[in-house]
Amino acid sequence: MQRIVATYHRLLADDPELTMPMATIEALIEALGASSATTVFETMKLVEGQSERLRESPQVANPMAVCHGSDFFKQYLVRELRQLPSSAGAASKDQQFEEIRQHLLRNARLFATRAKESREQIASEGRLLIPDNSTILTHGGSRVVSMLLGRAAERVNGSLPRRFKVIYAISESRRAESERAVATLREKGIRVAIIPEGGVAHIMQQVNIVIVGAEVITAQGGIISRLGTYQIAKLAKIDRKPFYVAAEQHKLGQTFPTSQFNYGVPAFKQDLLDFQSNKSPNGNVANGLTADEKRAIEVQSANPVDFTPPDLITNFICDHGIKSTVAMEHQVIDMFVS
Amino acid sequence: MPHRGIHPRRVVPKTGRSSMSTASNEPPAEVKPKSAEKAQDTPATTPAPTNGEPQAQGEKAAPPAAPKLSNAELKAKAKAEKQARRAQAKAAQNAAPGGGSTPTSAGQSGPQVTEPKGNKAKGKPDGGRPADSGATGKAVGSKGSIPAPLPKPEGLIPECFSHLSMAKRLPITQADKDVHPTVLAIGQKMAIFGIDESIARLEATLLAFKKVIESYTTPPGNTLARHLTPHVLNPQIEYLSACRPMCFSMGNAIRWLKLQVSKIDPDVPDSEAKKLLCSSIDAFIQERIKFADVVITEKAADCVQDKSVVLVYGRSSLVEASLLLAHSKGKKFDVIIIDDPSEQKGQILAKTLIEKGIRVTYSGDFGALQSHVELANIVLLGSEGMFSNGALYGRAGTCDVAIAAKDHGKQVYTLCETINITERVSTDSLTFNEIHPDHCSSKSFRLLYDTTPSDYLSIVITEISSAQPTSVSYLLRKLEDSN
Numbered sequence: 135m136q137r138i139v140a141t142y143h144r145l146l147a148d149d150p151e152l153t154m155p156m157a158t159i160e161a162l163i164e165a166l167g168a169s170s171a172t173t174v175f176e177t178m179k180l181v182e183g184q185s186e187r188l189r190e191s192p193q194v195a196n197p198m199a200v201c202h203g204s205d206f207f208k209q210y211l212v213r214e215l216r217q218l219p220s221s222a223g224a225a226s227k228d229q230q231f232e233e234i235r236q237h238l239l240r241n242a243r244l245f246a247t248r249a250k251e252s253r254e255q256i257a258s259e260g261r262l263l264i265p266d267n268s269t270i271l272t273h274g275g276s277r278v279v280s281m282l283l284g285r286a287a288e289r290v291n292g293s294l295p296r297r298f299k300v301i302y303a304i305s306e307s308r309r310a311e312s313e314r315a316v317a318t319l320r321e322k323g324i325r326v327a328i329i330p331e332g333g334v335a336h337i338m339q340q341v342n343i344v345i346v347g348a349e350v351i352t353a354q355g356g357i358i359s360r361l362g363t364y365q366i367a368k369l370a371k372i373d374r375k376p377f378y379v380a381a382e383q384h385k386l387g388q389t390f391p392t393s394q395f396n397y398g399v400p401a402f403k404q405d406l407l408d409f410q411s412n413k414s415p416n417g418n419v420a421n422g423l424t425a426d427e428k429r430a431i432e433v434q435s436a437n438p439v440d441f442t443p444p445d446l447i448t449n450f451i452c453d454h455g456i457k458s459t460v461a462m463e464h465q466v467i468d469m470f471v472s
Numbered sequence: 473m474p475h476r477g478i479h480p481r482r483v484v485p486k487t488g489r490s491s492m493s494t495a496s497n498e499p500p501a502e503v504k505p506k507s508a509e510k511a512q513d514t515p516a517t518t519p520a521p522t523n524g525e526p527q528a529q530g531e532k533a534a535p536p537a538a539p540k541l542s543n544a545e546l547k548a549k550a551k552a553e554k555q556a557r558r559a560q561a562k563a564a565q566n567a568a569p570g571g572g573s574t575p576t577s578a579g580q581s582g583p584q585v586t587e588p589k590g591n592k593a594k595g596k597p598d599g600g601r602p603a604d605s606g607a608t609g610k611a612v613g614s615k616g617s618i619p620a621p622l623p624k625p626e627g628l629i630p631e632c633f634s635h636l637s638m639a640k641r642l643p644i645t646q647a648d649k650d651v652h653p654t655v656l657a658i659g660q661k662m663a664i665f666g667i668d669e670s671i672a673r674l675e676a677t678l679l680a681f682k683k684v685i686e687s688y689t690t691p692p693g694n695t696l697a698r699h700l701t702p703h704v705l706n707p708q709i710e711y712l713s714a715c716r717p718m719c720f721s722m723g724n725a726i727r728w729l730k731l732q733v734s735k736i737d738p739d740v741p742d743s744e745a746k747k748l749l750c751s752s753i754d755a756f757i758q759e760r761i762k763f764a765d766v767v768i769t770e771k772a773a774d775c776v777q778d779k780s781v782v783l784v785y786g787r788s789s790l791v792e793a794s795l796l797l798a799h800s801k802g803k804k805f806d807v808i809i810i811d812d813p814s815e816q817k818g819q820i821l822a823k824t825l826i827e828k829g830i831r832v833t834y835s836g837d838f839g840a841l842q843s844h845v846e847l848a849n850i851v852l853l854g855s856e857g858m859f860s861n862g863a864l865y866g867r868a869g870t871c872d873v874a875i876a877a878k879d880h881g882k883q884v885y886t887l888c889e890t891i892n893i894t895e896r897v898s899t900d901s902l903t904f905n906e907i908h909p910d911h912c913s914s915k916s917f918r919l920l921y922d923t924t925p926s927d928y929l930s931i932v933i934t935e936i937s938s939a940q941p942t943s944v945s946y947l948l949r950k951l952e953d954s955n
Contacts, residue, residue, distance in 0.1 A: 353937070353938060353939070354931070354938075354939065354940050355940070388937075390931070390938045392775055392850075392883055392885075392930070392931065393883060395777070396775070396777055398774065444940070460940075460942065460943065463939060463940060463943050463946075464943065464946050466937075467936075467937055467939065467943065467946055467947060467950055468950070470937070471936045471937055471947070471950050471954075
């Protein structure tokens, strides 16, 4: 049954503003509504099974985001369960759980709405970080960063618009996406320059701050983001420019990447290295892989990401304020250790 | 290469003479009255990681002095007198059958080593940890032959290192009469490093304390919650820390155990209270040791990648288990073992790994450390403890390996059970350490541990979460909140 995967993709396609962890949560809620699970145990098992199916699916571009979304949702369920009065018997507990379930189904969109609100929150937090007459470097198609920059150029509650310029690093493989983002910013009257990713080191001297988005915030306070982020972070570090990450808190999770080639999630199979020569035109397309595995490598390598370790990140711009990488790590511990 | 964190593995004292001369006037260790030894002990133990002892002494002093004396000094004095009397009586007893030194030395070498073993089999129903099977047998054999009566060690160590503690080879005959036979046995075993790793010592201690509690009956007119800790547990703890300074995990666990005892309702009947305590000890072992090890091993095995090279230092049972698990999961990897030349436990690890078909490079010392590190992809380190500032307390030499790895940009993974995390903080290797009793002369002595600053570690893997080393204190707080 691949229904959950189809739902996930439909949700992402329907709402371009939806993040991957949120789409995971909504897909799980939908699966919950379609099921006949009535007890706590059945429900948890269902959520577990469905999220595993989604995570392992070869169609999913970033299994880590799925991981984080489903962990977040499971944690939410567990927390709700804990709050139930323990004096009641098991039967009535299940009954109370049914109420939670109904509440969840009725308010399925609430998660997504809240997530969008948090994006607004980030925009108002990040606004203050932009120095006057500054130049900001960014890249990728992050919706949070677009909103942040857009809001900063507006008059908000009587505070004047921020004056700043933007340098947008554009990667050839994702040109359309970046150009759309650039067009939106230019519409708002922000002056935007475009450079290829190879030119980042060259222009870094002109940059005051770097702001990027993230797909996933890892357990040690690093980020998984569009390919190229790591490189920009390293270059910013060398020139000692502040490197900010604008990301919602629901992107937090327990994955613990240890290097660029070990992200701590077995389902993640990105493989960008395809060694080829004229004598062996097939490169290293390894034999012995199943069709699913090949498909997963293909899908994931089409939307490549990299890992930026926490020591390259200055601060996070979150819905609850400006947070250090250590604070993010503590938040993960808070969320999942109890 | 930065030398900030390198610590002397062999400290050569410069001012050994003056303290030597005072030491030589003192009577030999075995006939010395216990009170004198206690007095010498106290300054050394207060800063050292043997918690619970000062408190224990205070509590122990209370009963004899309680009725007439109110002053704390008087109490201490009365206690010292009492112990002096007891020790003298004991010394006389020893001297009576066959001369002063013979029984003690006899008890120290051959029979003493074997006798505790018999006791131990009785004391530990599960047959002990599999980890120390081959290793201990050899270690016991070699160390048993060492001449027993050690020279008074404090005299040899210059004063500036006098805060460092040392395992003492306390003969059984000198132990407090209240010490339970099981505890006697593990104490002896710890003193000769038969049980060496922090987590193994912790488990042995808890199992022994379970025996102690099982054989305990509350005397009439007392309650278990108030009587057990000062009169029964404290003598055991004192004896164990005299045999070998307690490690952080033991300190943590004993603090926990005392709390559990104090929580027992006085109205609960003895048998039920004992059952409760034993089951909570079992749960503690299960949760904080067994389960923790399973989780950490699993996580560490995931970190070992296919076709990679793993560098390890010495032998840690957690690291060994992780490598074996990674191998059984079908991963192909090579292992480089750097060994401590004075312990050579890495050879045991090498044999185990080779038997399983893992390719091993073994280096008996730090020669070519740089080039070995260069070849490795990751470094896996075991730990004896973890300070709350994220520094690692590990086998002497660990820091050198970590620095070399950092220099070459390699990831350093540390495996540590949360019970090993202490709330103390250390930035150097001399605040907390232990001197090896067999390598201790006025010219030089060997330290057992060193401290690796958190800068040189990438990740700490604990059972509740993998984290950056600087977040260890946060984990600790989280644990305290949830308990």
